[in-house]
Amino acid sequence: MSFMQALRARWSHADSLVCVGLDPEPAKFPAKFANDADAVFAFCRDIADATAQYACAFKPQIAHFAALGAEGALQRLIAHLHDAHPGVPVILDSKRGDIGSTAQHYASEAFDRYAADAVTVNPYLGRDSAQPFLDRADRGVVILCRTSNPGAGDLQDLSIDGRPLYQHVAAKVAQEWNTNGNCSLVVGATWPAQLKEVRAIVGEVPFLVPGVGAQGGDVEAVVTNAKTADGTGLMVSSSRAILYASGGDDYAEAAANAARELRDQINRYR
Numbered sequence: 001m002s003f004m005q006a007l008r009a010r011w012s013h014a015d016s017l018v019c020v021g022l023d024p025e026p027a028k029f030p031a032k033f034a035n036d037a038d039a040v041f042a043f044c045r046d047i048a049d050a051t052a053q054y055a056c057a058f059k060p061q062i063a064h065f066a067a068l069g070a071e072g073a074l075q076r077l078i079a080h081l082h083d084a085h086p087g088v089p090v091i092l093d094s095k096r097g098d099i100g101s102t103a104q105h106y107a108s109e110a111f112d113r114y115a116a117d118a119v120t121v122n123p124y125l126g127r128d129s130a131q132p133f134l135d136r137a138d139r140g141v142v143i144l145c146r147t148s149n150p151g152a153g154d155l156q157d158l159s160i161d162g163r164p165l166y167q168h169v170a171a172k173v174a175q176e177w178n179t180n181g182n183c184s185l186v187v188g189a190t191w192p193a194q195l196k197e198v199r200a201i202v203g204e205v206p207f208l209v210p211g212v213g214a215q216g217g218d219v220e221a222v223v224t225n226a227k228t229a230d231g232t233g234l235m236v237s238s239s240r241a242i243l244y245a246s247g248g249d250d251y252a253e254a255a256a257n258a259a260r261e262l263r264d265q266i267n268r269y270r
């Protein structure tokens, strides 16, 4: 099953548009992990197992593992996600982008080494830099469009031919890069007006929407501005607000509650 098929099936079967972000920060782990040499894997596994029923996707963020020298834990975690939760697609958040000959290796890293179903990609180097990812028709390519951070507009809002750069990215991806139907776009939850504008440009192309929870994005505004006609089209991603909902022994239960509450809040506006 392709990433897009899996995502659509999951939206429907789990009745959820929640993407659970897996961004391990050992300093925030509960005390019981203090002497656990495999804490990064064990903590993320516990969170994933507790939240899977509320998730349309998982999104491990690679820098959180690589900075700790924990790439092996990331590899085992993704293998565990596939084994234990086979219907839930995994998006590797690595925001890659480089000349084509190097990008091939980044695509292989995401899809062959880590066995991710989808990967985040930075489009700044242009079409040939994204091509090795786009060519993997069964995998998802999640392309940065209007990011959630405060400085998103520094470059993404620069006006070119009368409209901002991020709108050019949206139009190019939807009309030219999406020949395999495997593209989605990152648009931050912190920018409701831009969510609406991009939705109007790209039709049914799915959005990855980070920025609810710790970054303060408004769930109602996200869903009403960015859902598709059938009330789907979104992977609303939250990491810290789920992962660190409790610093105590009830961390997994608290994470499950946070994911369920986010699902329910989203579903109120679909």
Ligand SMILES: O=C(O)c1cc(=O)[nH]c(=O)n1[C@@H]1O[C@H](COP(=O)(O)O)[C@@H](O)[C@H]1O
Binding pocket: 021, 023, 061, 093, 095, 120, 146, 147, 148, 149, 186, 187, 188, 210, 211, 212, 213, 214, 215, 237, 238, 239, 240, 241
């Ligand atoms: O591509 C992403 O996932 C991403 C894009 C973006 O515009 N903003 C953004 O926050 N992210 C990622 O989404 C996650 C947000 O984490 P929380 O703010 O803790 O929910 C982090 O892993 C970020 O790297």
